[in-house]
Amino acid sequence: MTFSTLMTVLLYGVTIGATYTLIASGLSIVFGVMGVLNFAHGSFVMLGAYTGFTIVRLTGNFWLAFAIAPLIIALLGGIVEKLMVSRLYGKDIPSTLFLTFGLSMVFSNAVLLLWGGSSYSIQLPSYFRGFINLFGIYYPKFRLFVLIFSCVLVGVMWLFLSRSRWGLPIRAGLFDLETVEAFGINIYRVFSILFIVCSAIAAVAGVIIGAMRSINPMMDLDLINVALIVIVIGGLGSFKGALIGSLILGLAEAFGAQAAPGFAKFTTWLIMAGVLLLRPKGLFSEH
Amino acid sequence: MLLRTENISLNIGGLQILRDLNLEIAEGKITSIIGPNGAGKTTLFNVITGRMSPTRGQVWFKDKNIVGLSPFRIARLGIARSFQITNIFERMSVFENVCIAAQTNFPYRSSIFSQVSKDVATSRKAEEILELIGLEQMKNRRARELSHGDQRRLEMGMSLAIEPVFLMLDEPTSGMSPAETAATIDLIRSVGEKVTICLIEHKMNLVMTVSDKLIVLNLGGKITEGSPEEVASDERVQKIYLGTA
């Protein structure tokens, strides 16, 4: 393991971790604050990717897709929250899981019917194509953007949660719905907006992943798999946990691939089972 | 001496909840533990019944140290307990609630092979308990549909059904009407002949009439103990309860 290979793998691990943060952060907030385990979160990311792809194909403008796709998916998220998810607030967590499990089937099949089974990918603008030589390491430009963008987005979410006027009731909602409601804050309006925002974040993650990798109707299973492992490791409902969990998973995949490729598949499951057994509530759980 | 605690202490996150408690519960007697809210009464019950483990100290039951035993082992030693917040099987019938408790007295209590429909002994035991606590007409009602007072009596009945040696009741009459409270007092007194009872109660008239011995707790420490009359005349108790001396 020469120094440059170590640096390369570390950089890749951090980037993969950054993309996982985008995917898992929305799921973690929705679960943390609203107690809703959204198995369809992967589908929202997938729908974001497909919407982004369609916009880029129609208009040829990547940034337009980057802006519009989240709005469309946010609208969809609002509808789903209003009609279905809001009926389950306060109910036990498994029933929210079963609802969204059914929803993920509906979305995955809808994508198959609308866009068909073939694979697509979002064409990047020319300045994002190619790679740069980052002191000896070949590194794609777009991934650098993804790394920076994820850090910025996570920073904004962090400030939003911890500092802003909205942040306090949301974090409070984490602990006790009734008391927050008693303070006259319409917690359910907060939940709707939060679900919509998290859907939008999922869509942004979708556009980015759609540009980095191929889009197909089966990608939602892979995405929700990653998101579940991250929030289990990081701790159910803890935003900080989701960040750390994503980094751990990203680095584990990167280093796992170097050390023992054969066991790369097992590393993620072993980490997840290990955390579940030692600290059932995850590393940073507040729930 | 049925049960003896030896400088039991408990602190959670720097907060001293129980301070070196040395208590004795005499066999065959009804002992009441009184004290203002937050004095550590329920916490003491939790320590004795194994729900919480103390930071220091031992609990001797029939000269056997039971600290560290899991709650079900302590229960099997004959220590039954009711909770401050009613803890029953709400979606089951009243009869079923008592049956689950009653069947612990038999070897087949959780056996896969024995059939509930053929088990006459448990049913008879459950019928007895239902008569004792006066809920036999509600036998097939779902526990959820009972009034708060009836639910508390049901929970007491379940604790009795496991034929305990030592019965710990955490505010058994809270939320009961005066009539129900009076009936419960008679029940406690009649049960008290066979079983050693320890009560946590706020209703002074009940405590004074029923208990043989009183223990007064405040801020996790023992203030005094003795017969109801001695404790009532102790000015420290008056200061705590009445705020004046």
Added chain:
Amino acid sequence: MADSDVGGRTVSNRRLIEAAILLVLVLLPLGSGRLFSDFYIALTLRILIFGILMLGFDLLAGYCGLVSFGHAMFFGTGAYVAALSWRYLSDSVWVGMLLGLGLNAVIGYVLGLLVVRTRTVYFIFLTFAFSQFFFVTANSWRLIGGTDGLTGIPAPTLVPGISLGDRIPFYYFSLGMLTIAYWVARRIVNSHFGRVLRGIHQNEERVKFLGYNSPLLIRRVFLISGLFGSVSGTLMACFQPFVPPSYYHLSLSGEFVMMGLLGGMGTLVGPLMGTAIVIFLGDFLSTWLKEAWMLCLGGLYVVCVLFSPEGLTEIISKLSATRLLSKLFGRGDRHTSGN
């Protein structure tokens, strides 16, 4: 329990309905070829086989409140072990079944120790994680066929001479196994153990303070439900002469949860009905709506979770005109309403 307290009348009624259903199932093969094509016997067989697993699943999820998202691990193990034993050891179906039960008992015991400390969501995640572990192992272990799984499995024999390869003997064998499984499940539910399980489902703390070692009892029901899954896997390996690693996949575990929820857990009969619905409707929709089948099944699932979380048995026991039906379909622990 529904039957024990209102005297013999309702008990015999429920047995009547059960006998009637059994009779229909016994006579079904006679109709094949005339009333309907032989394929529907194969479809009914899938319902019988998965029904056995769902009885075990219901003991754990319906009666004890622990919904497992990884029940396919018992199913897959039962199938793999039986297939390997028929190919290399002996072609008796019992040897394969017993070996499957043995290994699944070990798995059920070991995982039980790990799983017992978790509840609700964490139980779901842990069972999900373990089953994925089996899925990944099966996919990459070349000895048991890797991604292709095992193919060309010889048809086992019930007793030397009677092969279970052809459909009718295997149909009655599976029907027999389901009947036995149902009888065993009923006895467990009606046993003292079953009653305490329902207690654990509603209020585990109270059960502990009555003197029951609830973790031990949960481990026991976890193991038992695994054994049901094992028998089901063994039968499937006999019904279809191949064992793909997808028997361990999340989509199968998810289907089991769906069957339980659609049917209505905690009634034994509900999950069996859920199995019939998911398998029969799944095939029906897939043929007629081709690629849109998942949309409908997913939609039905969402509607069921939203509007009747207790599943079909709830709807039937509410709508059922006669008390008979509600006795059969009513959930054991919520039957008495002030009668």
Added chain:
Amino acid sequence: MAKDKGERALKKDLMSRRDFMKTIGVAGGAALMTGLPGPLYSAQAAGPEIRIGHVTALSGVSSDMGPLLDKGLRLAFSLSKYKDRAKFFLEDSQSKPDVAAQKALKLYEKDNVHLLLGPILGNESPAVAAVLKPKKKILLEAYGANAYLVGKDCSPYTFMLGHTSYNMSVPLAPWFLKTLGKKVFLVGADYRTGRDVALYFREAFEKIGGKVVGEFYSPLGSSEYAPYLPQIRNAKEKPDGVFGFYIAQDCINFVRQFEEFGLKKDGYVYVNAIGGLGIQYLDAMGEAAVGFYDSFHTVPYADTPQNRIFMAAWQKAYPGQIIDEACMGGFDAGTCIIKALDAVQGDSTNTEGLVSVLHKIEYESPRGKVRMGPNNGTIVPVYARKVVKKDGKYRHEGTFLGYYGTPCGPQYEWGACSLGCPSS
């Protein structure tokens, strides 16, 4: 005239399905409530109908290929003299082995089909074969690459028209040595086919003096190759080319990241076995794939007389629809069935007759001359295809490498086939 009827037949089929959608509520509801078996026994249609079943993936992993295979199959028949007699029964295997087996059973038992075109994936085909073998029913496979089905699990009733990982990797060894060079870096998805391709290629390549300078196998279905790609750059000796096997989405991600991480710019060339750079994936790969190679037994848009007829018919039947390996595979299977039907005078119920004809069949299809080997596995023309960009469209330039079947015998992992083994 002939074509219109064919086309109308296709439209009618689509219409009937849409009408049915309206009544789905009633039928679905009825089945649901009564819980009885579904529509009762469909009456047996009289007349020399040719009932052809097709189990393929309309949903799941390979849902992009299923519909195209089906269209190719139907197009072949719409151009033949059996177009009015042919009746098609399409079932969705959902890309799952046990569903594929269940649907194959349904087609033969409920719909009484005479012939069956099997599923796409390499783990679905053995499942269907295992279920149909005792029933002595014909199974044709345009894909479903699995060497065991031409080895010890072969059967007189199962015919592999497509390829296996063997005859798609071994022919590339001499070509690689001649075109690219002596040193190769092996890659692939860490599952059976991925490992097999690398293994067979390595044996053939080292036998003719080639040298493997490094290898890695990444988990199946992984979409991040960043941690693996540096290993190619850090290999002891600089490889003349990278050879391996990734399927569908994995291949797209691998090729794109191969370019993103600068390997393509530094002159590394990637060769993917078994048609990973097929037409339907080239759009998603974009520029990254240009200049790379793959191996397959079909070259869409190739300029051969057979292919020109096919392309004309396809554009007329499905205007605007791209032509790719899947639809040519379907058309090829249709051509083979039609050739076999001719030999038994169109009597599709004569299973034994069809089996003996198919066992020694030779036919000409858009991919070239195809001959059935003794182990019921076809001996197909193999091409090394280079991806080029011609007037804005991604196309392949095919180099013919020769005819290759899949040998069998005790020395191979998939063993010997009781029906016999081809020489090479």
